[in-house]
Amino acid sequence: MNVLKLDKLSKTYATGDTALNHVSFEVPAGQVLGLIGPSGAGKSTLIRCINRLVEPTGGSITLGGTDLVRLRGTALRRARRRIGMIFQEYALVERLTVMENVLSGRLGYVPVWRSFLRRYSAEDISKAFSLLEQVGLSQQYNKRADALSGGQRQRVGIARALEQDPELLLVDEPTASLDPKTSRQIMRLIGSACRERDLPAIINIHDVMLAQQFTDRIIGLRAGEVVFDGPPGGLTDEVLTRIYGDEDWTQMRGEEAEGDESRTPAVDLADGI
């Protein structure tokens, strides 16, 4: 069953730039979808249209029977709480503690006075502790977010998104500011969280190799249009050229593979694959 359905989604910015042009696809439950494409292809705009951080200018987005494009006010907030989001630079509130950051995933569910006094229900709190344990940060809950390392911050970001009990996960360049090993751990964590919950995810990602390794399906975006939609194995040189433009892909692949092998003992890139 398809959880998310985009139909002819379009976005033209006030400046006249077309970021998305009639993008249509469907995401079934539990599918981890990798969204690749050159910078400025509209990947970020696409996922921000889904939770309406960016207003789409045309088309429809249906999440479990609700058309997200028409929602306003309270209804929009009710819809947003069903969609978890993980950000490129983590986007944690730096001066709040790890626990407050995770609990902020419940903001769409609790009244203002409860969130103001940090009086969350027992279920919310035990859920937060269990998520922190799952991402391997069970001892850090009272630390301030800015005291953590990059990889730890992204784990808190994942816990915050999962604390929402989401029906869909939007992930914007989760590994862009992380080292290769941490990137893999984060991708693996997102993948396993989705499989456990049968949760669909859309992951914007620059790194084609990571996308191939950790996603079930790839959509290639170029200049706001879908130019490829298929399994990760289908990313041939011809397809990559269609998405990114002319480049000697065999050479890139060769170099990557060589680099991987020579660095394996030091960085342990292949850890747990």
Added chain:
Amino acid sequence: MDSPSPRPSIHPVSWKRQPVLFTHTGWRRAIYAGAFIYLILAMQSIEVDWQRVYLGLDRGWKFVEGFLLPDFTTRWHDIRAGLIESLTMTLTSTVAGVLVSVPIGIGAARNLAPMPIYLACRGIITLSRSFQEIIIAILLVAMFGFGPFAGFLTLAFASIGFLSKLLAEDIEACDRSQIEAIRATGASWWQVVNYAVQPQVMPRLVGLSLYRLDINFRESAVIGIVGAGGIGATLNTAIDRYEYDSAGAILIIVIAIVLVVEYSSSYIRRWVQ
């Protein structure tokens, strides 16, 4: 590996930063020369009565003598009453000022407030900032009579312009991704303010409030001269009676209190970081 020998002939060897402001060389020189000539002429128009300066030196010296031999005891009763009045005025007006400026500051931040509220709050700030404390004090003394109540209102009113403007600017400079992340959880406007904005601006708000406390104490010594009560009134009386030793004592106390506020505020600011 042999590198080709440098051939300086094909590339220019001199470079100057392009002028930003007046790009035409002739005009630039004319404008600078004109400004210089105006400065000379303006300086010549200042009339200095050296004989009056010579007479004044004598009175100035008496003031310095009083400062060197301060008399705390003769007028201690008046000084004490003035100080208590001033400190009360300072504290109450700062607290009132902070309480009013927080909502106005939030309203004057373009990233949080809709246009009509933004314009109204900016209007209040401009109104408060366009009048100097003494002018407000003269008006309020005329309205509410001599005494500390007029002083309290003056300082509170002046604090609003100062604190709201700087708070609004700090809110506008907030990290957008943190606000976006909290909005993405389905948080309401109040929850966004509480979870994403407040943690980011709190240290600055505390710092500004303490700085304003300091300013309000110093201003309370000035507005007393136009009848708004406090230590300024005592100081004015002492100067009118040519009691420069008592005036010196008052000034020393003011300096000491400002120093204490300065040191304690830098300590508190470090603590709230």
